[in-house]
Amino acid sequence: MSKTVKHKTADTPPSRLMPKRNVRPFFEKLAATIEEPVTELHFDSNFELLIAVILSAQATDVSVNIATDQLYPVANTPEAIYALGEEGLKPYIQNIGLYNSKAKNVIKTCRDLIDKFDSQVPDNRKDLESLAGVGRKTANVVLNTAFGQPTMAVDTHIFRVGNRTGLATGKNVLFVEQKLVARIPEDLLLDAHHYLILHGRYTCQARTPKCGACPVYEECMFKDKAKFLEL
Template sequence: MNKTNREEFFRRLRELDPHPTTELEYETPFELLVAVILSAQATDVGVNKATRRLFPVANTPQKILELGEDGLKDYIKTIGLFNSKAKNIIKTCRDLVDKHDGVVPDDRAELEALAGVGRKTANVVLNTAFGQPTMAVDTHIFRVANRTGLAPGKTPLAVEKALLKRVPEAYLKDAHHWLILHGRYTCKARKPLCGQCPVYDLCRWRQKGRYFEETQPVGS
């Protein structure tokens, strides 16, 4: 996808959704960090159901430490991999209290040093909580970037680096959310809604035509 089309791609997504954000429910950087750790291999809907119970009781590192690992599990046991996630969250809370005065750092290296926090999680927190122009490449963004020709790459890191170079600067801070939402609701993995896609004509995917007619809105 050339520079002109990339600019138009994001212009249209911004026009449809001027202020995109995560679908995880949170009020503080710490709540977001916990929610993102819980969201690995889980849906945002499932995470939100758990955190709606957890956060009114414990929404700071110290309060979660007071719950303890077993107490935390009672709130997150509906989420996949909850045992390992509980262990990581407790370790993260201990590090936050001991090394950061209970405050979530806005530095990549310090975030990635926390238990259960990899590059993708750090990017989400840096972007969503602190407004930094990072790109957290999940399965949705990886698919959209490769399918559309926006920023092809064989690995999430390669796609991340390509997007940071190719997304126009004016759209970079919010691009992460636009791409996730586009992949989640329009450019789906199994049956993309090409007939309803706002950037269909800009997309470079060779197979898009086969999905166009069958996914057009009724009456179009």
């Protein structure tokens, strides 16, 4: 007789899968409480978004906005940032974690955008992921936010919320991404990424989820949610 293996996710108690009938109400309730399902990164062009998302890896949106609010008035095109060079770029982004490697990636990305894509941000996964510092998650953010494609970029917030609520459970981000895309109704998928991030950032927090203020408490399958009702 084979053993059933239960996967546990980092810092997240075991979750049961949310019934399919609860998925639409889950997002409808989030939509009723989150007025603007948009990124909190500052940007005014597809290129500015791309650079901000590259910089945001293992960093907060707040730290990235502090950097880009200083950088973009000086340089906000591939040509202008490339002209700064790595050493010229670093003073603008040194408040961000891993800024040395990020400066190298941003300069290389700018060079590739100029040489290979006529200084335009690609609108497809293959070309985006060919750029330095752009992995699947970054590509998904750009495809979703810049080009309106129904992708799901699974960061630490979405990975936690998916597993904790039972919306999409899995032991790695790709599995959770695939499960979310499969389970979320097509007409809700475009904004679902931002609803989940914002819910995870401000309500379904890692250490102390605010279950008492949670709009999707009834739909959530988190087995310990009653313990956090006072938060």
